[in-house]
Amino acid sequence: MPAAAHVDFSTLETPVALLDERRLERNIHHMQTAVNALGVRLRPHVKTAKCLPVAARQREAGGHGIAVSTLKEAEAFFAAGYDDILYAVGIVPGKLDHVRALRERGCALKVIVDSADGAHAVVEAGRAAGHAFEVLIEVDVDGERAGVAPDDPALIGIGRLLHEGGAVLGGVMTHGGGSYHRFGHDARVAFAEQERSRCVQAAQHLRDAGLPCPVVSTGSTPTALSAHDAAGVTEMRAGVYVFNDLVMAGLGVCRVDDVALSVLTTVIGHQADKGWVLVDAGWMALSRDRGTQDHPIDQGYGLVCTEDGTALDDWTVSAVNQEHGIVTRRDNATSADVRERFPLGSRLRVLPIHACATAAQFSEYRVLTNDGRLETWPRFGGW
């Protein structure tokens, strides 16, 4: 079903980040329902939208605390009344004064470490300031990024350093980023179980060593929506589900018409002999993300839709410069009628490959509201 086709976009100067409130709320409801059914709390990761009205909807739906990827997000959301915040990027000594300042203002900001060096730095900074930081240990469940392996003896050493050094050992957390490479339902279910079992295993090792581990935090959009079991987990974090995107659709985590974010663009020209349509959305608007490059269906820099949001499944943005996008048929067949089909000045929408990256290129969302109006919701960026 075309989304909010009755809204008049004609006065908007393109490119514009359009957000479909109906799809947004459906996505939020879908994730909250899935995580509720597992009997754990959902901690939305607000790095995707960086937008207060979006986070408010996640909280109203039942979200419990938030995760952030920068201290700027922590500042902005704390100022808006969010006081249970997990900073989900490994902490470094140079940011601990900032973290402490937030905590002393009343923000229950938690940090993560995955090494004895990190734990030592937190303990030292805490001692120097007479402050007890709250720390989760990051666990590596898939070898893709950060974290200590659950069976690495270093885990207990890190826990002991923190606990005995005066920090609050809040528990363990992991991000199963490997879920982004698992195609098909069964592979996702298996990966979700891998994420769960390894993170719970780490928690058990800490408890067996006499250390506290109240929180076991897992999650990613694919695993949160695929897990059959959350035994031992206390909360799940997920971010991109709020908008969804073509990576999620390509993995089978959502449908293309669950993608709530799109970029409104205008046709600026043609190279008809090649079947090219040039639009005013280049990488500055779409981002350079090529996250579907290794998918069965490569969506280029984005899937093209008509102005009312109907996907044109054969048409993608196949190349980008800073403010130019080149729209072609996916099969590279030339279409001699591109001038007639996509006239100069006509509007298209482009669905994002990676919503976090595309959204980051904009300072505001133009929102197609449920009641057919156009609202502006600000978004912040930077550090």
Add this chain to the structure above:
Amino acid sequence: MPAAAHVDFSTLETPVALLDERRLERNIHHMQTAVNALGVRLRPHVKTAKCLPVAARQREAGGHGIAVSTLKEAEAFFAAGYDDILYAVGIVPGKLDHVRALRERGCALKVIVDSADGAHAVVEAGRAAGHAFEVLIEVDVDGERAGVAPDDPALIGIGRLLHEGGAVLGGVMTHGGGSYHRFGHDARVAFAEQERSRCVQAAQHLRDAGLPCPVVSTGSTPTALSAHDAAGVTEMRAGVYVFNDLVMAGLGVCRVDDVALSVLTTVIGHQADKGWVLVDAGWMALSRDRGTQDHPIDQGYGLVCTEDGTALDDWTVSAVNQEHGIVTRRDNATSADVRERFPLGSRLRVLPIHACATAAQFSEYRVLTNDGRLETWPRFGGW
């Protein structure tokens, strides 16, 4: 020579866009000298830096007018006193009211078209408002993006439509984006000549048809620095030279130590068994640009330098998530001493693959000034 090693970065919360004023000014001087030697004007493209102090240095060095990629740039630079502006992206009907508003406020803003449809739209909008737009015709010299081929009979039709329809036919322009795929000096020289000769040929066709063509505008950083001859050209445009980047260095257009922009980042962890160093510069700071992927030397998401700017030629950012970068040796050899060599909390700099894209991720530059201070220069984004 390490750059401005005496500046204390320790209070900066990373990631930060660092700009080396000495390299910046050297790059500006180098380009201005090269274009002066060709006997044509240089019109800097301000889309790379989007920063008034940078543009001021380009103007002081002898730059003549500017090119912009968005009307927001036109607004911002016109407000700062730049009144000779070329909007170098194909104009669409919906933006002509905005263009006219700028022109009526005194901005000599020029637009470009590459089709009869585009010319018609400009003429119609001009007639309706009683306004003469100034228009350049975009010429396609390499088949890579927009523009009408110089020997396409449509060229004369477009020129006639504009000239007889009441617009000011300002001339022709092209962007030789194909120069970004020409490796080695000889290939660049040949491509610069291709760009020049085809654009001049288009101008000649217009003049032969009795149409005016005062401006012949070519350019890209590689061609402007490689051209042996500018006969028939009146101005060159170039943008990325102001910062330079690893794409330019990979092409041989600059040296690695001409790159004026870098991202200061902090080590947030390690996976020592894999030889990984994790840093707090992910794609949000570096961009997703992989412009050296098809170069002889693939620099990943950026080349790693020590905090004082000394390049570590074997180390690149080989993978990125939103706020995580994974630094590895280029040859993927594991380096068991990564914890000792790059301790947690230590600082590195990352040189950008594509300076336009990396700069776009930041709202300000921290500038290492010639006299050893740290200044903040704002940058704007959006549309």
